[in-house]
Amino acid sequence: MEKQLEALKQSFCEELDQVHRAEDIEPMRVKYLGRKGALTSILRQMGSLGPEERPRIGALSNKLKNFIEQALADKLDDLKRVSTAGGIDVTLPGRTPRRGGIHIINSVISELEDIFMSLGFTIASGPEVEDDYHNFEALNIPEHHPARDMQDTFYFDKGILLRTHTSPVQIRVMEKTGLPVRIIAPGKVYRCDSDVTHTPMFHQIEGLWVEEGITFAHLKGVLYEFIHRLFGTDVPLRFRPSFFPFTEPSAEVDIGCIMCKGKGCRVCGNSGWHEILGSGMVDPEVYKYVDIDPESVTGFAFGLGIERIAMLKYGIDDIRLFYENDLRFLSQFA
Amino acid sequence: MKLGYKWIIEYLDVKREAREAAEALTMSGTEVEEIIHETIPREVVCARLIEVKQHPDADKLKLCTVDTGSETLQVVCGAPNCREGMLSAFAPIGTDLGPGMKVKKAKIRGVESFGVLVSERELGLTDDHTGIMEIEADLKPGDVLVDVLDLEDWVFEINVTPNRGDCLSVIGIARELSAVFGAELKRPGLSLAETDLPAADHLSVEILDTDACPRYAARVLQGVQIGKSPFTMRRRLFQAGVRAISNVVDVTNYVMLEYGQPLHAFDSSFISGNGIVVRKARDGEMFTTLDSVERRLGPDDLLICDREKPVALAGVMGGENSEVMDTTTDIVLESAFFDPVGIRRTSKCLNISTEASYRFERGIDPGIQAEAATRAAYLMQKLAGARVLKGVVDVNHLDPKPRTIALRKSYLSRVLGMDRIDGRDVEAILTRLGFVLAGTEDGWTVGSPAFRHDVTREIDLVEEFIRVYGMDEVRAELPTFRPVISPVEKLSFDTLRTAMCAMGYTEVITYSFISPRWNGFFGDKALELLNPISDEMRAMRPSLIPGLATVASRNKSLQRRDMSLFEIGKCFLPTEKRGLPHEQIRLGAALTGQSEESHWSGRARDVDFYDMKGLAEALLPDITVRPSEHAFYKPGHQADILLGERIVGHLGALSDDILAVLDITDEVYALEMDADAVLKKTFRGVKEIPRFPMTWRDLSLVADEGVAYTDIVRTIEGLRIRELRQITAVDLYTGEKLSPGKKGITIRLTYQSETRTLEDSIINKWQDKVIQSLSAELGIQLRQ
Numbered sequence A: 001m002e003k004q005l006e007a008l009k010q011s012f013c014e015e016l017d018q019v020h021r022a023e024d025i026e027p028m029r030v031k032y033l034g035r036k037g038a039l040t041s042i043l044r045q046m047g048s049l050g051p052e053e054r055p056r057i058g059a060l061s062n063k064l065k066n067f068i069e070q071a072l073a074d075k076l077d078d079l080k081r082v083s084t085a086g087g088i089d090v091t092l093p094g095r096t097p098r099r100g101g102i103h104i105i106n107s108v109i110s111e112l113e114d115i116f117m118s119l120g121f122t123i124a125s126g127p128e129v130e131d132d133y134h135n136f137e138a139l140n141i142p143e144h145h146p147a148r149d150m151q152d153t154f155y156f157d158k159g160i161l162l163r164t165h166t167s168p169v170q171i172r173v174m175e176k177t178g179l180p181v182r183i184i185a186p187g188k189v190y191r192c193d194s195d196v197t198h199t200p201m202f203h204q205i206e207g208l209w210v211e212e213g214i215t216f217a218h219l220k221g222v223l224y225e226f227i228h229r230l231f232g233t234d235v236p237l238r239f240r241p242s243f244f245p246f247t248e249p250s251a252e253v254d255i256g257c258i259m260c261k262g263k264g265c266r267v268c269g270n271s272g273w274h275e276i277l278g279s280g281m282v283d284p285e286v287y288k289y290v291d292i293d294p295e296s297v298t299g300f301a302f303g304l305g306i307e308r309i310a311m312l313k314y315g316i317d318d319i320r321l322f323y324e325n326d327l328r329f330l331s332q333f334a
Numbered sequence B: 001m002k003l004g005y006k007w008i009i010e011y012l013d014v015k016r017e018a019r020e021a022a023e024a025l026t027m028s029g030t031e032v033e034e035i036i037h038e039t040i041p042r043e044v045v046c047a048r049l050i051e052v053k054q055h056p057d058a059d060k061l062k063l064c065t066v067d068t069g070s071e072t073l074q075v076v077c078g079a080p081n082c083r084e085g086m087l088s089a090f091a092p093i094g095t096d097l098g099p100g101m102k103v104k105k106a107k108i109r110g111v112e113s114f115g116v117l118v119s120e121r122e123l124g125l126t127d128d129h130t131g132i133m134e135i136e137a138d139l140k141p142g143d144v145l146v147d148v149l150d151l152e153d154w155v156f157e158i159n160v161t162p163n164r165g166d167c168l169s170v171i172g173i174a175r176e177l178s179a180v181f182g183a184e185l186k187r188p189g190l191s192l193a194e195t196d197l198p199a200a201d202h203l204s205v206e207i208l209d210t211d212a213c214p215r216y217a218a219r220v221l222q223g224v225q226i227g228k229s230p231f232t233m234r235r236r237l238f239q240a241g242v243r244a245i246s247n248v249v250d251v252t253n254y255v256m257l258e259y260g261q262p263l264h265a266f267d268s269s270f271i272s273g274n275g276i277v278v279r280k281a282r283d284g285e286m287f288t289t290l291d292s293v294e295r296r297l298g299p300d301d302l303l304i305c306d307r308e309k310p311v312a313l314a315g316v317m318g319g320e321n322s323e324v325m326d327t328t329t330d331i332v333l334e335s336a337f338f339d340p341v342g343i344r345r346t347s348k349c350l351n352i353s354t355e356a357s358y359r360f361e362r363g364i365d366p367g368i369q370a371e372a373a374t375r376a377a378y379l380m381q382k383l384a385g386a387r388v389l390k391g392v393v394d395v396n397h398l399d400p401k402p403r404t405i406a407l408r409k410s411y412l413s414r415v416l417g418m419d420r421i422d423g424r425d426v427e428a429i430l431t432r433l434g435f436v437l438a439g440t441e442d443g444w445t446v447g448s449p450a451f452r453h454d455v456t457r458e459i460d461l462v463e464e465f466i467r468v469y470g471m472d473e474v475r476a477e478l479p480t481f482r483p484v485i486s487p488v489e490k491l492s493f494d495t496l497r498t499a500m501c502a503m504g505y506t507e508v509i510t511y512s513f514i515s516p517r518w519n520g521f522f523g524d525k526a527l528e529l530l531n532p533i534s535d536e537m538r539a540m541r542p543s544l545i546p547g548l549a550t551v552a553s554r555n556k557s558l559q560r561r562d563m564s565l566f567e568i569g570k571c572f573l574p575t576e577k578r579g580l581p582h583e584q585i586r587l588g589a590a591l592t593g594q595s596e597e598s599h600w601s602g603r604a605r606d607v608d609f610y611d612m613k614g615l616a617e618a619l620l621p622d623i624t625v626r627p628s629e630h631a632f633y634k635p636g637h638q639a640d641i642l643l644g645e646r647i648v649g650h651l652g653a654l655s656d657d658i659l660a661v662l663d664i665t666d667e668v669y670a671l672e673m674d675a676d677a678v679l680k681k682t683f684r685g686v687k688e689i690p691r692f693p694m695t696w697r698d699l700s701l702v703a704d705e706g707v708a709y710t711d712i713v714r715t716i717e718g719l720r721i722r723e724l725r726q727i728t729a730v731d732l733y734t735g736e737k738l739s740p741g742k743k744g745i746t747i748r749l750t751y752q753s754e755t756r757t758l759e760d761s762i763i764n765k766w767q768d769k770v771i772q773s774l775s776a777e778l779g780i781q782l783r784q
């Protein structure tokens, strides 16, 4: 009987070598290990053995059974790995074209532009190196006014500076085009400030809508629409009265914290709110600088920080990451 | 500004939770940025020191027997003010006085102590740590201090906007709350006892510049006893972030916080001639302020002087020469109104900002100088035993005429877009804010109070109304509008970005300012900032290349070998004229490392000039290049990019100097193009697709090394064979099989006609013409 077992093992091995398809494995198992299989039929003869022989043959046949099972499993694995003998190894890595990516700040800007364009705004732009007149004076921020402390300005010489906000575009557009005005102006702005929450250069989008009949209710309508499209319709908003020299009444707009749903958490400094933009009705004083009769029109303006929006939307907690240009960071948005 | 909530509501007839009040302030435009809850553990009780003995083993320690109300305990104490009979604050064993400050049973120099007597600072009430807390109130041992002294409080950190100088005070904040909650505003106590001596007999005031100082009021006090202020006053100052100094100085600060009116107390023994003269400083005049700094003044700075010398820098800081000291007995108390712009200029020029200058700059109430002086005199009388001379010496050039503004109901709706505004709401809100209203046909005539110098126009009143009424009450409404078409510019930039990404380039955004050390490479002197964040960020970039090269270098140091980067942004080019520089939007790109990721098939290779050039050709198929000599590229490995005859950019391998500065060992290829040129790809209309077959012929040529590929192309094009559609280079060969100074180049000529199938004979004729012409013009031979 020992010899029979040896012979069975040999014929199994020879047969297995001829198997090239995964679906041929199962019939092999039935043939050798099944209830009517070769091994079983050998074991049926066990009864004829003497009691001293039985345990030894029992152990041998068990060992063979295990061997066959293992060999079948290994073969199946191999067949799955290389599908066709003589073909190529399809499992080797392919040649992936290099993937680029748009900087997260620019893709957020593009998203915001699309939203505002769908609300009737066109896109305007203005210089980043500005004069004092457009950046401050025409926006009703006279020299020696404490409102200038609100922004730390980079200066060149004699009244030339880096714009501290996108608001000068308001003035440049109203100087140039007639009414009505419905523009947004995205772009870089600069303030002399550098820490975890400030970079000396960042991005804003300015919005301006001046037309007969425009009201504070419209300002709210446009900003609600914008926030709901950007963050979802279940995000609460609040309009908090504030001060900007070129709008009156002025309001800062907060949105409910997305992380804690307004309950207060580390991200929102326990307030449940995030300040995301400044807004208001265009101050009549500003119209005087651009030769528009304040009695004839009304309008609203708003300005928002792109980095802040990107940080909230993507859960980024350090603004400096945007300008370190570490490809391990940038490629996450590709 | 920080203020304790209990102080604020002292002037307000209202019972509201601190959190509710803070929310109401925030939602009406006075943002409470933070509320700090202050309290002390309930275990801390009033205790009497029954007996005080010397510690047997320590000179500086005392053994106190303390009655805590419930038991008598032995406590070791090192405070110098510890004495028999006094009432102090006792913290028993187990009291948690803050992180790492849990009271434990202790053996101090061999003597057991069952608790501690604590200072005001240890309780977080003030910064006084000169001794254990002295309880002046009439308390019993065992009284729970937090209850009997009413110590629980909330400190509001308030962000007052620059237009609201009137809110830089307890009364100002209380007034806001009174408007929101509809509560009565109360005024501080002023019931003063004056002597018969008129103050005017002891002090004269002369203002030489009434623009800079339209009002100067003063009171004269005698016989003050300098000492420590009472606990509540010191705590309120501490909450406000003002250091307690002495009762007289503390009162001036306390009243400043109450009214928003900065006050200054002079020791009158240093005021010579019993006279105050307000005048502008002389150019270069020197003056030492009470922080012991000698300052050089100019003709714009305002000085308070006596008959001989300056004694204070008006509205900013007092002088060292007339400061109130422990020995002071007689006082001149100043309460003035200074021109905000002048104070701001002085404060900016001399770079000093004080609580006083901060308030003057933002404009204080021009109507309260006398009242604030009287309030301070009253407190000095109460707390320092001052005799107050009769009357206020008050020189007042301010125009007392109140401003009136017409407010139309129709204007309110026109700006706010609210259908129905109840006139009674408008009246109630404005009245509580201090305005005086009289009805008119279409609204009101509104008298503006003196302290609201920011309210001068109708629109200001609209804001006053809506900020208190509640912006959330305005219904949001979308205006009607016409849809707009995407501007071409947005579309092209979006398309350009997408195209760059598809070609494997990653966009970066670098700062617009770079180090001036790049100036050497980019020729023209860059526009430089006067006040950069650091010298490394001083120059406005004349090119995108420094930024891109720096990003490449940084990422190399982070073990990134292969990179394709791009940036679209403005470069700043100074113009001849004064004024704004020319801002040009450019596309920049950088390439380094290998063209592909390492791959098992082993086909990755290092990127080279032609990868970079390929990008330019992909973006603008019509460009040509011409060898260039820019300092930032390697000689012989660079070119200008031309569109027709116009240079629209350049490309090349970064120079060895730049690589050395940035510590890069691999080659970096860069490109920079005018974005306008890249975007203005014009569409020339649809061409008919040829119906007849193309024929290709390759020519293997041997040329002198000096012959450029473009020379070959131009020579062939010069033959004007209409059917010749395309010339491309398909192989380049240099090596041993050629004689020195020669190179082999294989070009492929593609022929196609629009009208017929070309026969071999005609193509052969053209090929011969090409070969002849190349040989004649450029000395090129066919390769054997």
Ligand SMILES: [Zn+2]
Pocket: A257, A258, A259, A260, A261, A262, A263, A264, A265, A266, A267, A268, A269, A270, A272, A273
């Ligand atoms: Zn939160």
